[in-house]
Amino acid sequence: MPRIPPNTRALFFDAVGTLLFPEPSAPVVYAETARRFGLPLSPHEVRTRFVAAYHAEEAADAGTDWATSEPRERDRWRRIVTGTLAGVLDPDGCYQHLFDHFARPDAWRVAPDAAEVFAALRARGLRLGLGSNYDERLWSVLAGFPELAPVCDRVLISAAVGVRKPGSGFFRAVARATECSVAEVLFVGDDVGNDYAGATAAGMPSVLLDPHDRHPDVPHRIASLSQLLD
Ligand SMILES: [Mg+2]
DSSP states (O other): OOSSOTTOOEEEEOSBTTTEEESSOHHHHHHHHHHHTTOOOOHHHHHHHHHHHHHHHHHHHHTTTTBOOHHHHHHHHHHHHHHHTTTOSSHHHHHHHHHHHTTSGGGEEEOTTHHHHHHHHHHTTOEEEEEESSOTHHHHHHTTOGGGGGGTTSEEEHHHHTBOTTSHHHHHHHHHHHTSOGGGEEEEESOIIIIIIHHHHTTOOEEEEOTTOOOTTOSSEESSGGGGGO
16 A cells, blocks of 8 residues: 555655654753753653653643643743753753753754655655644754755644644644645654544544554554655
8 A cells, every 4th residue: 555645735744753853862962961950860760751741741731622832832841841850950041951952953863864755755746844743943943954945835833823733723734734635635743642643533644653663553654754655
């Protein structure tokens, strides 16, 4: 079965974990920052704390039907960072340090096959775009990666949309941005809940990027972006 349904007119991609990856990894950056702010933690300890803080915020957003805004995103990240790094000296300074770090292109790397895949998809006449739950920092990150220009004509950031993934309103906004129906867009992302399940519930076909084979139960999966072209 082709990865891209035959009636597809546009592809939308998630950003973090799909096209963009923190380099060094987020747990390493958080652990190094914690150490600078007086709290020795291993990347493993950071990861455990991060997952707990992150899921608490996901639950909070589910309770508001996935409504979001720039102030909510700022608040969300502040809670995640301060929850993860509870015990640092100067929590505000520590939060700002991490916030600024992840706004810089040099904190990230791009999927190695992204440019080649975008070129091939465009050659097939498909419209491309980026749909992210990240905040307005995405703009400064994208500015550092010319290879992502093919998806930059249509960038939807949930804080600006007013509803975040997995909310159906986000995927309806994706369809509007492509001037297609929801069924004519394929959403590609690495998060089984926010991307795959969210898109599917909205009636939008989706492919899960699952390079570590964590979701064998999901019928539509790819291990790399290049497999979209199969
Ligand atoms: Mg992601």
